[in-house]
């Protein structure tokens with residue numbers, strides 16, 4: 001089978017999609033077009049990867065008959081209309097986080113996907129890393145036992161230079177703050193490994209930068225399994241870390257501290273008994289290395305497309321991440337806990353942003 005032809009929209013994180021993902025998988029993908037309204041970025045990224053077609057016009061890409069995948073890496077407020085337009089062409093679609101700006105938009109995308117020829121991959125590349133995937137394998141093999149407790153820390157650093165990009169720091173264009181834009185990855189890892197969330201109590205504040213959206217938050221969760229979880233988030237940590245620690249009956253997992261690739265080795269996998277340790281060792285005996293971030297995610301995406309298998313990140317996963325966001329904002333604004341799931345009757349279903 002020949003490689004799938006990709007058009008990347010937006011050359012910021014879109015450049016990393018190419019460098020870390022598509023360019024490392026030349027047998028699976030070819031980047032044939034790049035679209036960016038910034039002419040300098042368009043020319044630079046286009047030249048760096050010898051991309052044959054460069055355009056500032058998204059409509060041009062929609063009309064390119066040979067493109068199989070449109071990969072949307074534009075600012076968050078553009079995702080919803082661009083996803084709908086891209087799905088309407090029948091092509092496959094990849095879209096950066098946050099997928100869209102509300103649960104209502106997520107449900108509209110789910111409905112559009114159901115009637116579309118192409119499939120939609122939401123981005124959660126931190127899932128891909130050899131350490132995290134071993135933990136997932138142990139849990140899926142039924143060897144972890146009852147989930148007890150999780151702590152998830154997203155302690156990063158952002159300063160004025162970061163917020164000089166005009167769309168950042170504002171509800172209208174970034175759609176939210178550190179909970180939405182930064183901690184969303186580690187919080188996705190929590191549900192990826194420990195399952196869905198039942199209840200959320202959150203507190204959010206803006207303490208680090210003079211911005212409209214939050215940059216510091218904490219939350220207390222009850223998972224559907226009954227396990228308890230705590231989240232802490234700041235963009236004011238002098239040393240950047242992401243840490244996920246998950247305590248189960250038979251094993252405790254602890255991620256590396258690496259902030260943007262916390263799925264990578266080394267993960268500590270600490271069995272609670274010799275018997276558990278032997279079962280885990282046996283389960284990992286034939287383990288095959290899982291590549292990191294976009295390379296691992298896009299390889300799994302290609303495999304799902306050719307086998308018609310389950311996507312490595314589903315629309316349900318993306319919706320669940322936005323449901324947590326909605327609950328966190330509602331709880332921190334009202335001072336009340338929020339029960340999940342959240343449907344159309346919820347006051348923040350159409351927007352989690354303050355009125």
Ligand SMILES: NC(=O)c1ccc[n+]([C@@H]2O[C@H](COP(=O)([O-])OP(=O)(O)OC[C@H]3O[C@@H](n4cnc5c(N)ncnc54)[C@H](O)[C@@H]3O)[C@@H](O)[C@H]2O)c1
Nearest residue numbers: 010011012013035036037038041073074075076096097098
């Ligand atoms: N997965 C991750 O780890 C990760 C990391 C960073 C950003 N992101 C997400 O990726 C998205 C983009 O973030 P970024 O940091 O790359 O932003 P950015 O501002 O650096 O890049 C976005 C690019 O999109 C271009 N653009 C804007 N409107 C456009 C349009 N209508 N058509 C074509 N191009 C257009 C801009 O010129 C810019 O070059 C956001 O949703 C962000 O949350 C994800």
